[in-house]
Amino acid sequence: MSVLVIAEHDNSQLFPSTLNTVAAASKINSEVDVLVAGSDCGDIAAQCAKIAGVGKVLCADAPTYANEITENTAALVKAHVSNYSHVLAPASTFGKALIPYTAALCDVQAISDISEVVSEDTFVRPIYAGNALQTVQSSDSVKMITVRTTAFELADAESGSAEVITVEDFGATDWVQFVDQNLSQSERPELTSAKVVVSGGRGMQNGDNFAMLEKLADNLGGAVGASRAAVDAGFVPNDYQVGQTGKVVAPDLYLAVGISGAIQHLAGMKDSKVIVAINNDEEAPIFQVSDYGWNEDLFVAVPALQAELESN
Amino acid sequence: MKILVPVKRVIDANIRVRVKADNTGVETANVKMAMNPFCEIAVEEALRLKEAGNAEEVIVVCVGPEKSAETIRTGLAMGADRGVHVATDERLEPLVIAKILKVVAEKEGTDLVILGKQSIDDDNNQTGQMLAAIMGRPLGSYISKIESSDGGFAITREIDAGLESLKITSPAVVTADLRLNEPRYASLPNIMKAKKKPIEVMSPEDLGVEVKNRTNVVRVDEPPAREAGIMVSSASELVDKLKNEAKVI
Ligand SMILES: Cc1cc2nc3c(=O)[nH]c(=O)nc-3n(C[C@H](O)[C@H](O)[C@H](O)COP(=O)(O)OP(=O)(O)OC[C@H]3O[C@@H](n4cnc5c(N)ncnc54)[C@H](O)[C@@H]3O)c2cc1C
Ligand SMILES: Nc1ncnc2c1ncn2[C@@H]1O[C@H](COP(=O)(O)O)[C@@H](O)[C@H]1O
Numbered sequence: 001m002s003v004l005v006i007a008e009h010d011n012s013q014l015f016p017s018t019l020n021t022v023a024a025a026s027k028i029n030s031e032v033d034v035l036v037a038g039s040d041c042g043d044i045a046a047q048c049a050k051i052a053g054v055g056k057v058l059c060a061d062a063p064t065y066a067n068e069i070t071e072n073t074a075a076l077v078k079a080h081v082s083n084y085s086h087v088l089a090p091a092s093t094f095g096k097a098l099i100p101y102t103a104a105l106c107d108v109q110a111i112s113d114i115s116e117v118v119s120e121d122t123f124v125r126p127i128y129a130g131n132a133l134q135t136v137q138s139s140d141s142v143k144m145i146t147v148r149t150t151a152f153e154l155a156d157a158e159s160g161s162a163e164v165i166t167v168e169d170f171g172a173t174d175w176v177q178f179v180d181q182n183l184s185q186s187e188r189p190e191l192t193s194a195k196v197v198v199s200g201g202r203g204m205q206n207g208d209n210f211a212m213l214e215k216l217a218d219n220l221g222g223a224v225g226a227s228r229a230a231v232d233a234g235f236v237p238n239d240y241q242v243g244q245t246g247k248v249v250a251p252d253l254y255l256a257v258g259i260s261g262a263i264q265h266l267a268g269m270k271d272s273k274v275i276v277a278i279n280n281d282e283e284a285p286i287f288q289v290s291d292y293g294w295n296e297d298l299f300v301a302v303p304a305l306q307a308e309l310e311s312n
Numbered sequence: 313m314k315i316l317v318p319v320k321r322v323i324d325a326n327i328r329v330r331v332k333a334d335n336t337g338v339e340t341a342n343v344k345m346a347m348n349p350f351c352e353i354a355v356e357e358a359l360r361l362k363e364a365g366n367a368e369e370v371i372v373v374c375v376g377p378e379k380s381a382e383t384i385r386t387g388l389a390m391g392a393d394r395g396v397h398v399a400t401d402e403r404l405e406p407l408v409i410a411k412i413l414k415v416v417a418e419k420e421g422t423d424l425v426i427l428g429k430q431s432i433d434d435d436n437n438q439t440g441q442m443l444a445a446i447m448g449r450p451l452g453s454y455i456s457k458i459e460s461s462d463g464g465f466a467i468t469r470e471i472d473a474g475l476e477s478l479k480i481t482s483p484a485v486v487t488a489d490l491r492l493n494e495p496r497y498a499s500l501p502n503i504m505k506a507k508k509k510p511i512e513v514m515s516p517e518d519l520g521v522e523v524k525n526r527t528n529v530v531r532v533d534e535p536p537a538r539e540a541g542i543m544v545s546s547a548s549e550l551v552d553k554l555k556n557e558a559k560v561i
Contacts, residue, residue: 010473067476070441070451093471096437097453100406104442109407109526112436122530127435128329132338134434135530175450175484179466179477192472196561220561228490238456238470238491245350245430245490247472253560263328270538274558276550291541292553301547308547312555 001085002031002055006077006098008090009036009044011066016193017090019051019157020149025088026053027117027152033058034162035080037073039066045164052156062169067181068094071173074102079170081106081142085120091146091248092192103144110144111136115151129244129267149192150250150271184237188214188223191240196222196253199242199269202229203258203279203298210236212302213257219309225249225269227259243268258298261286278302313367313460313482315358316422317392318413319351319374321383322433335531345379347386350428353488356495357458358426359391366460367424369393373416375409377401381511388506389498395511396420402523408516410442415519417447422483424465429454429487440487452478452486 003025008015018034025032033056034048045059058080064072077087077098087102089095091113103110115133116124122137123145191197198217200210210224217224225247226240242249244267254272259265261277261284269275270289277290278301287293294301323329324346329338347355358370372387373396374380384395398412417425427440444451452458456475457468464481470489480486498506516523544550554561 069478070453074445093454093469097441097451100436100438100441101445101451103438104407104410104445107407109405110438110442111527112438125435126535127532128323128338128433129435130535131329132331133533133535135533137528137530138526139528140526173450175481177479179479181471181474181476183474232491237474238489239472239474241490244432244435253554253558264325274554274560275538275541276554287543288540289538291558292550293541293543294545294550295543296545304547305550308551309561312551 001083002033003029003086003088004080004084005032005034006087006089006095007034007036007044007048008092008094009038009041011038011041011044014044014047016154017092017149018048019154020152021088021090021147022051022053022155023152024114024117024147025086026155028086028120031055035077036060037065037076039063047157049162049164050158050160052159054160054162057162057164058167059164060167060169064169064172067178069173069176069178070097070101071176073098074105075170077102078105080167084142086143086145088145088147090149095146099144099146106142106144108140108142108144109138110146111138112146113148114145115148126267129263130270131263148248150248184239188217189221191223191225192247192249194223194249195251196220197225197242197249197251198222198255198257199225199227199259200230200235200257201227201259202233204230204235207235212306216255216302216306219306220253222251222253227265256286257302259286260284261289313423314369314371314420315361315367316417316420316425317351317354317358317370317372317387318425318427318439319355319372319383319387320348320428320431321345321374321376321380322348322431325349325432331532331534335533337529337532347383348428348431350430350432350488352495353490353492354426354428355387355390355392356493357488360493371396371420371422373398373413375400375404375412384511385506386498388509389503390496391502394509397511397513398516398519399513400516400523403525404523405525405527406436406438406442408521408523408525409439410446411521412516412519413439413443414447415521424483425485427485427487429489440485444485447485450480450484452480452484454489455486456489456491458486
C-alpha cells in the first residue's frame with residue numbers, strides 16, 4: 001500500500017515543507033500520493049502533481065477547507081485512510097495538530113517529528129529537546145507520522161506528472177468557527193526553509209534594535225528568527241521563535257546574536273550547517289556549538305559586520 | 313464551570329539529560345523532576361478563569377507512578393482545588409493517556425480541559441489533540457488567549473505564520489502555548505494548605521482503560537555532538553571565513 005502525504009499550503013502557495021515530507025515518504029515506499037485540502041486550491045494540486053515520485057494527487061476543493069480547521073481536515077483524511085499504510089504531514093503547527101487528532105480518530109498511536117526512516121515501521125525522532133534520539137517501532141496497521149522537515153531534502157518539484165483526482169468534501173464541524181488570522185507580513189524567505197537565518201535574543205534589548213538584524217538578513221538573503229526570551233519580551237512576534245517549542249531550522253548559515261544558547265534554543269538550530277555566534281560573554285554556551293564565535297558587544301559587532309558585507 | 317488540567321511529571325527543564333549506557337532510555341535516577349512547564353501554564357490559566365468568576369472548580373490529574381503525587385501537590389499548591397492520581401508504573405503512550413483522561417473528564421463532568429501543548433521529555437505534542445478527537449469535543453491547540461464568549465470560548469492560537477482567532481463551543485479541549493500566561497509560584501501558606509487538599513487515587517483498570525502500547529522503543533542514542541569551532545575578532549575576519557572557508561555567503 002502507498003503513503004499519503006498531506007500537503008501544507010495557504011491556497012496560494014505550496015509550502016516547501018510538503019516537498020521535504022514527500023522526500024521522507026519516498027524513503028518508506030516508492031508509491032506516494034498527496035492530499036490537497038483547500039479552497040480554490042486547483043493551482044496547489046497542479047503543483048503537487050509535478051513533484052517527483054508522486055503517483056496521485058487527491059484534491060478536496062471546498063470552502064470547508066478554506067482555513068486549516070483540524071476537525072475538518074481530519075475527517076477528510078480519515079475517509080481516505082483505508083487505502084494507505086502511512087499518513088505523513090510536516091511537523092509544523094498544521095501537521096502537529098492534524099496528525100495526532102486524526103490518529104486518535106482512527107485509534108492509532110501517532111509518531112511525532114521523525115528525523116530518519118529506518119524501515120517501514122521504524123523511525124528515529126529527537127526527544128528531550130534533541131538531547132537524545134529515540135528509535136521507535138510501530139505495530140499499528142496505519143502509521144501516522146509528522147516529519148521534521150529539516151532532516152529531509154526537498155523532493156524535486158518539477159519532474160513529476162501525477163494525475164489529479166477530485167475528492168468529496170466531508171463537511172465542516174459546527175464546533176469551530178474561524179474568526180481571523182493575524183499573520184506576520186514579510187518579504188523575507190520563510191524561516192524554516194531559508195538558507196540564512198539571523199536570530200536575535202534578549203541581548204538585543206528591544207524590538208527596534210532588530211532592525212539591525214533585518215538589514216543583515218536582507219544583505220544575506222535570509223530570514224530573521226529569535227530566542228524565546230526575545231519573543232516573550234515582545235521584541236518580535238511569536239512566529240520568530242526558534243527552538244524546542246518553536247520552529248526548527250537548519251540553514252546553511254545561522255547567526256545567533258545576543259543569544260546565550262540554552263538547550264531549548266539549540267534544539268531548534270543545532271543542525272544548521274554553519275553556526276556563527278556574537279556574544280559579549282565569552283562563557284556563553286552558544287560558543288560551544290558555534291563554528292565561528294565572536295566575543296564582542298553586538299552593538300559594535302553587528303554594524304561592523306553590516307559595513308564589511310556592504311563593502312565586499 | 314469545572315476545569316480539568318492534566319499535568320505531567322518530567323525531568324526538570326534545566327537538567328541536561330544523559331542517555332543511559334545500555335541505550336534503553338535516559339538517566340532518571342536521582343534526577344530533579346518537576347511539573348512539565350506547559351502544564352504549569354495550563355494550571356495557571358485554569359486558576360485565572362476561576363479567579364475571574366468563570367469557573368467553580370479546578371481539578372488536576374496526573375497519570376503516572378507513585379511520585380506523580382508530588383506533581384499533583386504542586387498544582388494544588390498553585391491553587392487547584394483537588395487532585396486525581398491515575399497510578400501506574402507502565403510506560404504510557406499519548407493515546408492511552410488520552411483514553412484515561414477521557415474517562416476522568418467524563419466522570420467529573422468537566423466543561424473545559426486545559427493541557428500543555430507538549431511534554432518536554434518525549435516532545436510528543438499529541439495528548440490534547442487526541443483527547444479532543446476521542447471525546448468529540450472542539451480542539452483549541454497552542455492557545456495564547458482564551459475567554460468565555462457566547463456560551464463557548466474565544467481563543468487565539470500561536471501558529472507558524474502568526475496568530476489565529478477561533479470561536480469554539482463548550483465543552484472543549486485546549487492546549488496551552490508559552491505566551492498564554494506566566495505561571496505563579498506557590499506561596500508557603502498555599503503549599504501548607506495544599507497538603508490538606510484531597511487527591512483521589514485510582515488505576516487505569518478502575519477506569520476501564522486497557523494499557524496497551526502500539527509502539528516499542530527500540531533504543532535511545534546520544535545525538536552526534538557538535539564541536540566548538542574557532543573564535544574570530546573582527547568583521548573582516550568573519551566575512552573572510554564565511555566566504556572562503558565555510559563558503560556559505
Ligand atoms: C518549556 C520551555 C520551552 C522553551 N522553548 C524555547 C524555545 O523554543 N526557544 C528558545 O529560544 N528558548 C526556549 N526556552 C527558553 C530557554 O530556556 C532560554 O531561556 C532562552 O532561550 C534564552 O534566550 P536568550 O538566549 O535570548 O536570553 P539569555 O539567556 O538571557 O541570553 C542573552 C545573551 O545575550 C548576551 N548579550 C547581552 N547583551 C549583549 C550585548 N550587548 N552584546 C552581545 N551579547 C549580549 C548575553 O551574554 C547572553 O548570553 C524554553 C524554556 C522552557 C522552560
Ligand atoms: N502522564 C500524563 N498525565 C497527565 N497529563 C499528561 C500526561 N502526559 C501528557 N499529559 C498532558 O498532555 C500534554 C501534552 O503532552 P504530550 O502529548 O506528551 O506532549 C501535557 O502537557 C499534559 O497536559
